[in-house]
Amino acid sequence: MLIDIHAHLVTKGMLNRHEFWGPFMKTSGFTVGHFSLGTKQPSKARNDAEAEANLLARMTHESRRQLMAERGVDKLVLSAPSHAFMYWAGEFGSEYARICNDEMSAYCRQDPQHFDFWCHANLAEPEAAVQEIERAVTQLGAKGVCVGGTNFNGIETHDERLFPVWEKIEKLDVPIMVHGFNQSIYWGEKHTDDKFETTSIVGDCVDETLFFWYLICGGALDAFPRLKAYITHAGGMAVFQLGRLSELNQAMAPDARNRKPLMDYLENFYFDLDVHAPGLRRGVVEVVGVDRLVYGTNFGGAYAHGDLTENLGLNDEDREKIRSGNAIRLLKLDTPGMH
Template identity: 30%
Template structure:
């Protein structure tokens, strides 16, 4: 009698959404009515049509409870079949602020995120913010966020008041994050292409993936990941367009000396980064995993915004991964990122 093949049993791990947002009205109040906020808002408006701006405004009003209330957040997680969520600021970095305001802003945000997550510590993991435009206090605030408030890292945008994330001025922050084992979640806020995308919500649907692809390309090509090989960088929205067309980056690296600012072909660095699963279709998710590895993808919903999804597990299952890979993406990778190597 032939033996029945044994199917490997994969222990259940908690389902973790790595991409949730929190609004902090007290932080917004710190910059309300300032010329800097007016300029930032004007730049944002240039990338959107009046119709899109009206929809955005209505959405923010409709989602206020989901962006601030713990009970509403947990109810949504239960409905999605999600056990835990990584919660970061909406974001609200305001990288144009001067040092004093920037420090108060980051402190207010980080305290709010910590307090929000403390209401359900077994289910919520917090990410804060730091003023990257002021690297010295940013390091201090990062250390305080992790060691003082119990946050698991920071969220950053794709540019810092016109300066790239890859600018060497930010090296002290990456060095501190690496030493702390802190996560750095790269999430675009706004789009530098402006009026070209100010129709039919292209400022978000096209602009945000472009911003992420450009920011990650700078980090790769300039050697930031060579200098900080243990940096836990997680890219929102599946890393934008970069994983889809990384072959062009590799080709440039091979044939052009001026493109060779990193030690290895650019595609090698995709397996040093992590990416959320918010690419919408099973085919796109399978492609992302093929390019970066199943151990480099975490679940992401963009909760509670309309460009997010409320059925992340159904979308994951539709991709048809092996049980071990499915478990890793659903939560195992996220828990490794959040819990392993802290303060190493």
């Protein structure tokens, strides 16, 4: 069985919800406020309406199931696109979180055998986020909470203003999914100063690394020891620089609030194998261990590299843990009738 827990969803109801923030799908790309997601791919659409229609066509249940069948995927766990997290959008940020959760829940209810979802919450407004997480998990069936990297409109992951959010997530016993986003969204009209789409392509991984570092250093895992977080893109750089982070947390960060050695917090984290070289995947397996690995690929995104558990020297039992078993346990997924 193969369950991919990193896949984004856009529905018609998630588009065109705000006159400025949108989000919009245009010939220039996915657009939020002044920002448009850069791409080298020329638009296949003649106008914005056609661009939107093309995007939504790829998001239908039928289209998703067809691509899933081609790639041998049995279930997706969906999340909102990171470029539309709306932490920067004031009051609309919390409204958009409710919209996303209503839309994703409705989408998944039409085919629960193949689709589940991570809810979205506006962490820039922690009190509103707590209420929305409660609603999404207890009423809408969300399996966890997707959060964007570390900068929630100036509130960083280490900030104790987020402690009520972590407390609610721990109490509900659901995991966090961490996915960085382009910090250039905060630059407004100057977002084009972000050369080479760096705050997205490189910055996502930086954000994910900072989440790992800040959650530990800020003391959240001492206050909420049962909190669990899955960090996409193989943890950004966290796994690859674990030794440096661990040694220097102890030697060079006197203001760090963690009470235990950094390595002791690894049991609170899960990672995927979304790195492109089999040698690096083998390294992640060796460092993290199969019991803390899940399967996530940004399904249907800009690249695909086949089964990420192949050619790693793993036995069938360990491959199955990564491909589905760990996710079923972590997210409490229902899998009746799946093959």
